[in-house]
Amino acid sequence: MGAWRIGSRTVHPIGIGTWGMGGDRLPDDEIYADYRSDDREIEAIRAAVALGQNHIDTAQLYGAGHTEEIVGEAIAGLEREELFIATKVWRSHSLRHAVPRAAEESLRKLRIDAIDLLYVHAPWEAIPMEEYIAGLDDAVDAGLARAIAVSNFSADQLLDAIRLSRHPIAANQVRYSLLHHGQVDARMRQVCAEHGVTIVAYRPVERRLLADQTTSPVVLDAAAEVGCTPAQLAIAWVINRPGVVAIPKASSREHLEENIAAMRVQIPEGVRAKLDALGRGAGAE
Ligand SMILES: NC(=O)c1ccc[n+]([C@@H]2O[C@H](COP(=O)([O-])OP(=O)(O)OC[C@H]3O[C@@H](n4cnc5c(N)ncnc54)[C@H](OP(=O)(O)O)[C@@H]3O)[C@@H](O)[C@H]2O)c1
Numbered sequence: 001m002g003a004w005r006i007g008s009r010t011v012h013p014i015g016i017g018t019w020g021m022g023g024d025r026l027p028d029d030e031i032y033a034d035y036r037s038d039d040r041e042i043e044a045i046r047a048a049v050a051l052g053q054n055h056i057d058t059a060q061l062y063g064a065g066h067t068e069e070i071v072g073e074a075i076a077g078l079e080r081e082e083l084f085i086a087t088k089v090w091r092s093h094s095l096r097h098a099v100p101r102a103a104e105e106s107l108r109k110l111r112i113d114a115i116d117l118l119y120v121h122a123p124w125e126a127i128p129m130e131e132y133i134a135g136l137d138d139a140v141d142a143g144l145a146r147a148i149a150v151s152n153f154s155a156d157q158l159l160d161a162i163r164l165s166r167h168p169i170a171a172n173q174v175r176y177s178l179l180h181h182g183q184v185d186a187r188m189r190q191v192c193a194e195h196g197v198t199i200v201a202y203r204p205v206e207r208r209l210l211a212d213q214t215t216s217p218v219v220l221d222a223a224a225e226v227g228c229t230p231a232q233l234a235i236a237w238v239i240n241r242p243g244v245v246a247i248p249k250a251s252s253r254e255h256l257e258e259n260i261a262a263m264r265v266q267i268p269e270g271v272r273a274k275l276d277a278l279g280r281g282a283g284a285e
Pocket of ligand 1: 016017018019021057058064151152173174175200201203204205206207208211212231247249250251252254255256258259
């Protein structure tokens with residue numbers, strides 16, 4: 001297995017997504033907390049870590065703050081230095097002085113001393129980039145975060161962030177799957193490679209459209225040819241790329257085990273070419 005890195009840390013290529021654990025989004029877009037499935041979600045995170053996954057991806061936004069509490073409970077008592085904990089600052093706390101305050105609140109919920117990777121959740125139009133990038137830098141200087149990152153940034157926005165930041169930008173977390181290439185085109189890959197920025201691919205199984213709800217004949221045929229499930233094919237397609245890790249969310253042991261086995265899936269070049277063509281219509285590539 002190759003080494004997947006974010007900044008100076010080696011991470012498992014398949015991280016643990018947490019959107020939907022401990023809350024969801026109402027039709028009017030308001031995010032709410034939901035405590036009813038806490039035991040199941042905590043168990044899922046612990047099972048994922050027991051299976052060898054070490055990169056947990058969460059956010060201030062998720063579950064209106066409750067998801068970070070679930071992660072905190074799940075990792076309590078585990079070997080801290082084996083884990084790589086990433087969280088994201090939301091727009092509400094993206095002014096320079098507010099970012100470290102948000103990081104402190106995340107640390108309290110996560111019950112840890114420092115966040116391994118602190119993201120800004122998106123490039124907010126209403127707030128100058130200087131504000132939140134300086135805030136991320138300040139969080140590192142204050143010892144609240146070990147590394148910083150951006151999410152949903154275009155290649156140009158990423159270059160702006162790299163220019164503005166005093167600390168390296170370790171990752172750009174973007175939607176990236178074989179059905180949706182999004183902002184990940186050749187230029188994004190080049191910028192990331194030149195500046196040591198890992199691409200963290202969110203929604204890699206397209207919320208089940210690339211798992212048990214797959215209808216694409218190309219995906220189904222490719223999975224049959226490779227000898228894996230559609231979810232494994234989708235995750236392998238992402239992590240077989242240099243400098244890319246995936247963060248699928250899974251709440252059952254069955255899904256966790258299925259997804260983690262994607263590490264052993266190798267996609268032959270001919271199959272890969274057919275899969276690459278699928279996402280070209282949906283995104284930059
Ligand atoms: N930065 C951002 O703006 C942003 C945006 C979206 C997401 N994210 C992050 O990326 C993570 C992943 O994205 P996502 O949660 O949106 O989408 P996803 O990982 O593509 O899909 C998650 C859904 O797929 C199901 N699933 C996973 N593995 C499966 C399998 N092998 N077979 C069948 N179903 C399977 C899960 O079901 P179960 O839960 O029932 O197992 C869940 O309903 C999030 O959790 C979050 O941490 C970040």
